[in-house]
Amino acid sequence: MIDRSWIGRELPAVSMTLERGRLRFFAKAIGETDPVYTDVEAAKRAGYADLPAPPTFLFGAELDGGILDRLLADLKVPIAKILHGEQGFTYHRPACAGETITVQSRIADIFDKKNGALEFIVKTSEARNAAGERVAELRSVIVVRN
Amino acid sequence: MTTNLSSVSAGDALPELKLPPIDRATLALFAGASGDHNPIHIDLDFARHAGMNDVFAHGMLGMAWVGRLVTAWRPQSKLRRFDVRFGAITHLGNAPVLNGKVLEVLEQDGETRARVHIEMRNQYGESKIQGEALVALD
Numbered sequence: 372m373i374d375r376s377w378i379g380r381e382l383p384a385v386s387m388t389l390e391r392g393r394l395r396f397f398a399k400a401i402g403e404t405d406p407v408y409t410d411v412e413a414a415k416r417a418g419y420a421d422l423p424a425p426p427t428f429l430f431g432a433e434l435d436g437g438i439l440d441r442l443l444a445d446l447k448v449p450i451a452k453i454l455h456g457e458q459g460f461t462y463h464r465p466a467c468a469g470e471t472i473t474v475q476s477r478i479a480d481i482f483d484k485k486n487g488a489l490e491f492i493v494k495t496s497e498a499r500n501a502a503g504e505r506v507a508e509l510r511s512v513i514v515v516r517n
Numbered sequence: 518m519t520t521n522l523s524s525v526s527a528g529d530a531l532p533e534l535k536l537p538p539i540d541r542a543t544l545a546l547f548a549g550a551s552g553d554h555n556p557i558h559i560d561l562d563f564a565r566h567a568g569m570n571d572v573f574a575h576g577m578l579g580m581a582w583v584g585r586l587v588t589a590w591r592p593q594s595k596l597r598r599f600d601v602r603f604g605a606i607t608h609l610g611n612a613p614v615l616n617g618k619v620l621e622v623l624e625q626d627g628e629t630r631a632r633v634h635i636e637m638r639n640q641y642g643e644s645k646i647q648g649e650a651l652v653a654l655d
Contacts, residue, residue, distance in 0.1 A: 396546075397550040397551065407592075417594075427599075432552075457602045462596055
């Protein structure tokens with residue numbers, strides 16, 4: 372069983388600078404063909420300052436920063452046992468190439484079902500830009516198959 | 518694509534998005550691009566040791582495809598919320614079929630918004646991802 376004293380714990384903040392090349396790679400990987408996501412002029416014509424990060428892209432900030440790996444190690448959860456249960460985003464303003472986004476998470480809840488056969492880690496995060504403005508909030512439910 | 522705002526109402530369907538069967542190369546590219554390097558999605562040996570028959574798609578790859586469904590309908594700058602539940606594992610060879618349907622049009626925070634049910638199934642009709650998006654229509 373995961374130590375429940377982790378509930379309420381804040382994780383280290385992590386910053387990610389959005390790069391055009393990485394955003395184009397992401398667009399390719401998901402088969403995105405809308406030029407807004409790969410062509411800077413198309414993005415600007417659509418009203419963005421630069422290539423916008425697609426709706427789910429910021430989920431990767433904590434992965435890049437090693438935060439999830441560290442969390443799993445701290446919670447003594449093997450990565451082979453986890454599944455992604457739910458994911459949510461609330462959006463406040465676009466995040467575009469050139470911006471540095473800081474993501475800060477906390478463990479909102481840990482609970483179990485089926486007599487502990489499944490445990491659930493609920494993580495909530497805030498993403499802010501360099502000006503400190505809220506860009507998005509994220510909510511993740513990680514399922515642990517014990 | 519243009520959408521006539523005044524015509525959006527409950528029951529409207531988003532244009533369907535059909536994707537080719539998922540292959541290993543797609544999972545490898547997504548691992549690199551997304552930052553999710555969990556070997557269970559890209560290393561068959563690791564997946565088998567973990568008790569799976571094979572590697573399988575990242576949940577967030579499916580959610581990214583659902584995002585494409587929504588942003589092909591309305592620009593991403595209009596997206597206010599996006600929530601999904603990953604109901605079942607999406608396997609290699611599954612060909613995703615994505616659909617959305619407007620549940621209601623509502624006034625919220627000074628905007629007219631559509632609450633949209635979104636779902637990803639495979640070619641056999643098995644549901645993999647379900648959720649909702651909240652999209653401004655103004």
